[in-house]
Amino acid sequence: MGHHHKENFFSKYIFSMDHKMIAKQFLLTGMFMGVVAMVLSALFRMQLANPGSKNPILEFLLGSNYVTEAGAMTPDAYLALVTIHGTIMVFFVLTGGLSGTFANLLIPLQLGARDMASGFMNMLSYWFFFLSSLIMIASFFVTGGPASAGWTIYPPLSAMELAIDGSGLGMDLWLISMTLFIVSSLLGGLNYIVTILNLRTKGMSMTRMPLTMWAIFVTAILGVLSFPVLLSAALLLVFDRTMGTSFYLSDIMLAENGIMQVLAHDGGSPVLFQHLFWFLGHPEVYIVLLPALGITSEIIATNSRKPIFGYRAMIGSIFAIGFLSFIVWGHHMFITGMNPFLGSVFVFTTLLIAIPSAIKVFNYIATLWRGNLQFTPAMLFSIALVSTFITGGLTGLILGDSALDINVHDTYFVVAHFHIVMGLSAIFGMLAGVYHWYPRMYGRLMNLKLGYVHFWGTFICAYGTFFPMHFLGMAGLPRRYYDNTAYPMFESLISINEVVSFFAITGAIIQVIFFFNFFYSMYRGTKSPQNPWKSNTLEWTAPVEHIHGNWPGEIPTVHRWAYDYSKPGKKEDFVPQNVPLSKGEKEH
Amino acid sequence: MDLNFILKIVIGLLVIITFFQVIRLIELSSRLAENKDEVTDRSNKINGILLFISGFALVAFFFWQRAQWGYLTLQDPASEHGVLIDQLWDTTMGLIIVVFLILNPVLFGFAFLYRGRKNRKAYFISHNNKLEIFWTAVPTVVLSGLIVYGLMVWGDVTNVNNAKGGIFIEVYAKQFNWTARYAGEDNKLGDGHVRFYAPTNPLGVVTDNMYKIQSEDLDEKIIIDKEKLLVEKNIGKQKTISDRIDRNIAKQKMFKAYYNSISEEERKSGEDDIVVAELYLPVNQKVAMKFRSQDVIHSAYMPHFRAQMNCVPGLSTQFVFTPTKTTEEMRKNPDIIKQVKEANRILEGKGQQGNVEFDYSLLCNKICGNAHYNMKMKIVVVSQEEYDIWLKEQAETRMIKNM
Ligand code: HEM
Ligand SMILES: [Cu+2]
Numbered sequence A: 001m002g003h004h005h006k007e008n009f010f011s012k013y014i015f016s017m018d019h020k021m022i023a024k025q026f027l028l029t030g031m032f033m034g035v036v037a038m039v040l041s042a043l044f045r046m047q048l049a050n051p052g053s054k055n056p057i058l059e060f061l062l063g064s065n066y067v068t069e070a071g072a073m074t075p076d077a078y079l080a081l082v083t084i085h086g087t088i089m090v091f092f093v094l095t096g097g098l099s100g101t102f103a104n105l106l107i108p109l110q111l112g113a114r115d116m117a118s119g120f121m122n123m124l125s126y127w128f129f130f131l132s133s134l135i136m137i138a139s140f141f142v143t144g145g146p147a148s149a150g151w152t153i154y155p156p157l158s159a160m161e162l163a164i165d166g167s168g169l170g171m172d173l174w175l176i177s178m179t180l181f182i183v184s185s186l187l188g189g190l191n192y193i194v195t196i197l198n199l200r201t202k203g204m205s206m207t208r209m210p211l212t213m214w215a216i217f218v219t220a221i222l223g224v225l226s227f228p229v230l231l232s233a234a235l236l237l238v239f240d241r242t243m244g245t246s247f248y249l250s251d252i253m254l255a256e257n258g259i260m261q262v263l264a265h266d267g268g269s270p271v272l273f274q275h276l277f278w279f280l281g282h283p284e285v286y287i288v289l290l291p292a293l294g295i296t297s298e299i300i301a302t303n304s305r306k307p308i309f310g311y312r313a314m315i316g317s318i319f320a321i322g323f324l325s326f327i328v329w330g331h332h333m334f335i336t337g338m339n340p341f342l343g344s345v346f347v348f349t350t351l352l353i354a355i356p357s358a359i360k361v362f363n364y365i366a367t368l369w370r371g372n373l374q375f376t377p378a379m380l381f382s383i384a385l386v387s388t389f390i391t392g393g394l395t396g397l398i399l400g401d402s403a404l405d406i407n408v409h410d411t412y413f414v415v416a417h418f419h420i421v422m423g424l425s426a427i428f429g430m431l432a433g434v435y436h437w438y439p440r441m442y443g444r445l446m447n448l449k450l451g452y453v454h455f456w457g458t459f460i461c462a463y464g465t466f467f468p469m470h471f472l473g474m475a476g477l478p479r480r481y482y483d484n485t486a487y488p489m490f491e492s493l494i495s496i497n498e499v500v501s502f503f504a505i506t507g508a509i510i511q512v513i514f515f516f517n518f519f520y521s522m523y524r525g526t527k528s529p530q531n532p533w534k535s536n537t538l539e540w541t542a543p544v545e546h547i548h549g550n551w552p553g554e555i556p557t558v559h560r561w562a563y564d565y566s567k568p569g570k571k572e573d574f575v576p577q578n579v580p581l582s583k584g585e586k587e588h
Numbered sequence B: 001m002d003l004n005f006i007l008k009i010v011i012g013l014l015v016i017i018t019f020f021q022v023i024r025l026i027e028l029s030s031r032l033a034e035n036k037d038e039v040t041d042r043s044n045k046i047n048g049i050l051l052f053i054s055g056f057a058l059v060a061f062f063f064w065q066r067a068q069w070g071y072l073t074l075q076d077p078a079s080e081h082g083v084l085i086d087q088l089w090d091t092t093m094g095l096i097i098v099v100f101l102i103l104n105p106v107l108f109g110f111a112f113l114y115r116g117r118k119n120r121k122a123y124f125i126s127h128n129n130k131l132e133i134f135w136t137a138v139p140t141v142v143l144s145g146l147i148v149y150g151l152m153v154w155g156d157v158t159n160v161n162n163a164k165g166g167i168f169i170e171v172y173a174k175q176f177n178w179t180a181r182y183a184g185e186d187n188k189l190g191d192g193h194v195r196f197y198a199p200t201n202p203l204g205v206v207t208d209n210m211y212k213i214q215s216e217d218l219d220e221k222i223i224i225d226k227e228k229l230l231v232e233k234n235i236g237k238q239k240t241i242s243d244r245i246d247r248n249i250a251k252q253k254m255f256k257a258y259y260n261s262i263s264e265e266e267r268k269s270g271e272d273d274i275v276v277a278e279l280y281l282p283v284n285q286k287v288a289m290k291f292r293s294q295d296v297i298h299s300a301y302m303p304h305f306r307a308q309m310n311c312v313p314g315l316s317t318q319f320v321f322t323p324t325k326t327t328e329e330m331r332k333n334p335d336i337i338k339q340v341k342e343a344n345r346i347l348e349g350k351g352q353q354g355n356v357e358f359d360y361s362l363l364c365n366k367i368c369g370n371a372h373y374n375m376k377m378k379i380v381v382v383s384q385e386e387y388d389i390w391l392k393e394q395a396e397t398r399m400i401k402n403m
């Protein structure tokens, strides 16, 4: 079957409605944004390692507005870079890039569908994403610079240009960009949900779906439920900024040309914004994390040549995490002056999340146990993900405990925590996914040795960068500090900062190997066999060459779950999902 | 173009060329070995060993950092409730360190033990209910304990009755510095509001005197403007002036309304308040701090006291604690001595005077604008006698008289 209409360059590569092409578009855009965000972090790490020293690269990249007369980064520039770094990493790389790539690529292929439920919406989703990326980057070049109030854009700081330069035109662009981004992710998310519910091939019952599908399914639900809340928060902020309403503002006085002005806003609450923001913000960290965990589940099972341990428990944990993630947002607000009793409720729900998380970790480790582990780069990144998920998740027990949060809230301890548990885990999951499904996207394998070099370099630098930050936080160093030499007591932290910056910058350089491998292998990589990892899932039954509709003939019918690896009594150590059960064979 | 620049370019080019040569070498070598980018027993073994090492390297890295940087982390708490918090911290930290030290080596150890070999077959097992119930139950029990313990401490620290018997101090935040207001004889802080701001009344304390001065000031402005309006010919300028008059009248109205909403008793209690730029606290005396901000959200972070609270415009927040160590006592802490020595060494290395001493500080810990990193106030903890003397001095030479 397959639809065979005439294709030209535009309909094939640019305004494509084919899910595989859209997945690649998301991937390339996400990778590009990743480079931007990484370069930003390298730039501000230079500032932190050598406070106040000349930064010619910054001046070259962004222009003289970002540096002092002596050529050093300005405090405003620092905050701008940190803000856009965070925004891009969280939303553009690990939400748009990660979900957009793997949901689009895998949903139809793993479930046995010809395409997404709506190819058109899918295309729109990408183009909204593209446009919002452009606007976010363009905001670097407007007067006042980009949004600089942190990726959380708390008002009043984000509401008034008088408070910080970045809250002028830059903040407008941030809000416009994020609005487009939200539209993109809603279009995508609805599509994912509908496709998963309706377009599964014959025999693909929900409980036979690979865990990637479960993860993406719950992720999409989280997104559809929480992004609209961010949109409303942003809209109210727009009203406060432009129409003089007072949703978030009250009793404010700022200097204008040296004269104190009491603003007309009255009766609003800045804390309201925080509630709305974190109602998205916390589910968002799982929107980032769950697809990565789903990818990992698939890769660890395949390369352990074993069924994923506790398939049903894994699904249960995904749902438990998804559900709980909606009722923990207050843990970001313990010290806003919220009612201590309300704080207690959030402590309770927050620490509960550790239970499904722990179950997932144990299941991963149990899957490795007595396996026959094939260390592809994808597998290595997946194992690294489990490690960072453990290391970073554990410090969540500290931050989720309100009494302890008093002293480390908003310090580098938090920066360490979320980079390890969310940043590294999700990036590792994304890289694992790229290595694993690259043959499915480009028909070739990525170079293995370069993959190994990339993995080991990245893994070492990742821990080297983020682990020491715990110590900065325990020394009481606040985050979003341009320079800590204003406090003599922090002078001695320079020895930690140097280690961090060394690993951060080395780690950034090592990514060149990955990009080289990625583009090089597209043209010169070894041609991939149809099922390079001897995997059970349906995507590997489709031909290597991409065709519209995915399978030339009928869509395969599914007869078993995705994890019949090394099943006793079978000749091979894998049994694809479309192989019928033999006589007397139990499902699992 | 100077030589240095050319040299940098040449080095840059060399690095890039080397990089591509290395890549070519790798490619050639894999061609020679006819490696089709498949994992082999050999690559599994190498990676397995590396993973095994990683598990222990991570543990070693952890201990190295503790040995190296442990003295930099916050020292013994300098407040009463800080002791409770630190006990909870040590318990939780101890627990997670143990889990970290077990799970990571186990993860990487398994990776090594079960590394792939051609003739090996994995063990088919899909689940084990008993095991799963066990490892669901254990974290559940441990976490329940942590939750109960944590909430007990939280309840103690934030109990609303804590403020009883404390001296009241207001900490006032604005871009980019802090001001403190002591409650004076009556130990009652008068109300404050941005509408009452005047250069002589930076915290906008509401008192009858302030009201009188400012309201007269406004009246005067309005009268002057009205006179100006009479003689002004230019229509554009007339408009500006009459707008200003309208604004000031509106301001006057709101000002009055706010004034009338504050009880007389409260207005009186502001009269003896003392506004200062440094925080002095008496040791072993409970302090009830009230926080206010005039522009954006700030956060008053006093790490040595394990105290922090946001300062939110339009909202009054509070944190109660009792300092237990004077600045002098804290300066004798061995870790502090080491840290100060190190800081001075570094400062001298930069050609500055290396004579800093330890002081408690209050830091801003919520992004608040470009000088966020430099928004601080010194805190000095002294004996009750020294505190009394200091406060008396402040009352006499206080920043703002005529409250
Ligand atoms: C390339 C390696 C990375 C480095 C060296 C790096 C470094 C940093 C540092 C030092 C900060 C704190 C700056 C400050 O508070 O003053 C920061 C902030 C942040 N980073 Fe990263 N980061 C990296 C990757 C990531 C990734 C993968 C994520 C994805 C979750 C991420 C998300 C964030 C966020 C959300 C913030 C907070 C921004 C804010 O304070 O508004 N970063 N990063
Ligand atoms: Cu959260």
Ligand SMILES: [Cu+2]
Pocket: B173, B174, B175, B176, B297, B298, B299, B364, B365, B366, B367, B368, B372, B375
């Ligand atoms: Cu501040």
